[in-house]
Amino acid sequence: MKLRKALDKAREARQDGALPAMEDILPAGDLEVPAGEPLGPDASGYLSPVYSESRRVTIDSSLAASHHCVCLDASSCDVEPFKVLRAQILRRTREHGWRTIMVTSALPNEGKTVTTINLAATFAREFSQTVLLVDCDLHKQAVHKYLGIASDRGLIDFLKDQRPLSELIMWPQVDKLTLISGGRTVPDATELLGSPRMHALLAEMKDRYQDRYIFFDVPPLLSGADAMAFAPLVDCVLMVVAAGQTPVEEVQRAVALIPAEKFLGFVLNRHLGPSQRYYAYGRDSRSSAV
Numbered sequence: 001m002k003l004r005k006a007l008d009k010a011r012e013a014r015q016d017g018a019l020p021a022m023e024d025i026l027p028a029g030d031l032e033v034p035a036g037e038p039l040g041p042d043a044s045g046y047l048s049p050v051y052s053e054s055r056r057v058t059i060d061s062s063l064a065a066s067h068h069c070v071c072l073d074a075s076s077c078d079v080e081p082f083k084v085l086r087a088q089i090l091r092r093t094r095e096h097g098w099r100t101i102m103v104t105s106a107l108p109n110e111g112k113t114v115t116t117i118n119l120a121a122t123f124a125r126e127f128s129q130t131v132l133l134v135d136c137d138l139h140k141q142a143v144h145k146y147l148g149i150a151s152d153r154g155l156i157d158f159l160k161d162q163r164p165l166s167e168l169i170m171w172p173q174v175d176k177l178t179l180i181s182g183g184r185t186v187p188d189a190t191e192l193l194g195s196p197r198m199h200a201l202l203a204e205m206k207d208r209y210q211d212r213y214i215f216f217d218v219p220p221l222l223s224g225a226d227a228m229a230f231a232p233l234v235d236c237v238l239m240v241v242a243a244g245q246t247p248v249e250e251v252q253r254a255v256a257l258i259p260a261e262k263f264l265g266f267v268l269n270r271h272l273g274p275s276q277r278y279y280a281y282g283r284d285s286r287s288s289a290v
Contacts, residue, residue: 023113032076045127047211051171051178059172062146067146068114069253071121072174082122089119089238090126093213093263100206101264102136104218105228106254110242111269113142116217124177129211132169133179136216136230138189141182143217147172154183158201159192194229200231202233219265228257236264243270 010137047137059072072079093099103119105112140213144151149172157163169178192198207215216234219226231237237258241251256262 030156045091046229047128047130047176049130049176053166054169054171054178055167057170057172059148062290063148064117064146068111069117069121069146071118071259074125086117086122089123089264096140096235097157098264099212100202100214100216100234100236101225102216102231102234102237103240103241104254105220105235105242106250107220108140109225110220110240110246112220112240113137113146113217115267115269116174117143117146118213119175120177120179120215121174123213123215124174129213130209131178132205132212132214133177133184134214134216136193136218136226138182138186138192139219139224139226143179143195144181149181151181151183154181156183156186156192159195159197160186189219190225190229193226194233198230199233206235211213219237221249221257231258234262236262238264238267240267240269243268245270252267 043209049133061072064072064267071082088100093101103112116133120131123129124131133143135141136155137143137152138156140155141151142270148171151161153168155168156166158165165180169223170181171178186192201228205212217232218230221227221239234252239254239258
């Protein structure tokens with residue numbers, strides 16, 4: 001119900017002239033990406049889309065593992081903590097009809113990008129939805145670097161050059177996961193993230209796919225204005241906190257910048273919980289609690 005209200009509000013804004021009509025900036029079919037459309041669940045309820053038109057890219061598994069993107073390997077024992085996070089996030093977001101999730105942190109180097117990649121990969125393995133990962137850190141893009149794929153074009157090319165999204169969406173050969181890289185870095189990232197074109201894009205993303213979760217990797221809250229400009233566009237905000245590293249005062253300052261009704265919770269990264277005594281969980285990729 002909340003999602004429907006948001007969509008209705010977006011449509012009203014377009015009618016009022018506050019936002020451009022999507023068909024004026026995105027030709028019909030650009031977001032459809034027929035190759036990414038789920039074919040429908042099998043007998044077990046598992047969706048299995050066929051990506052024949054999205055640009056296929058190959059992840060450098062060794063490089064991704066070195067950056068602790070552990071959930072790309074479904075057999076990794078490090079996946080378990082992220083499955084716990086997934087269950088908690090699914091419960092909270094389904095209660096509210098939320099599907100667009102901004103992942104940020106208070107300060108740089110707290111593990112937000114790694115956490116976003118691991119969450120997106122874990123959600124993509126769940127039965128009933130597909131996942132889109134979007135790199136919105138337009139000052140310091142890292143998703144493509146951690147995965148070892150090229151980023152010669154991306155979100156910037158859509159926002160500034162009106163390049164169709166169908167040319168920008170990549171399939172990293174992980175079932176049900178697609179991604180959009182940032183493209184090039186730009187000095188006016190804050191203005192672009194809060195632009196009418198970005199507003200219209202998110203409204204269209206939410207309206208087009210009712211079974212898709214969209215994760216946005218966004219810069220730290222205290223490092224600039226990008227996250228604050230982008231937060232009003234998403235359904236909810238998840239904050240990554242590095243255990244034993246992020247000062248409590250900085251966390252409190254960052255939380256105060258998030259609209260209270262959108263705050264989903266914290267992910268405590270690099271936490272060595274008591275479960276380590278019983279299971280061979282990994283290293284920096286450990287995360288717990290929402």
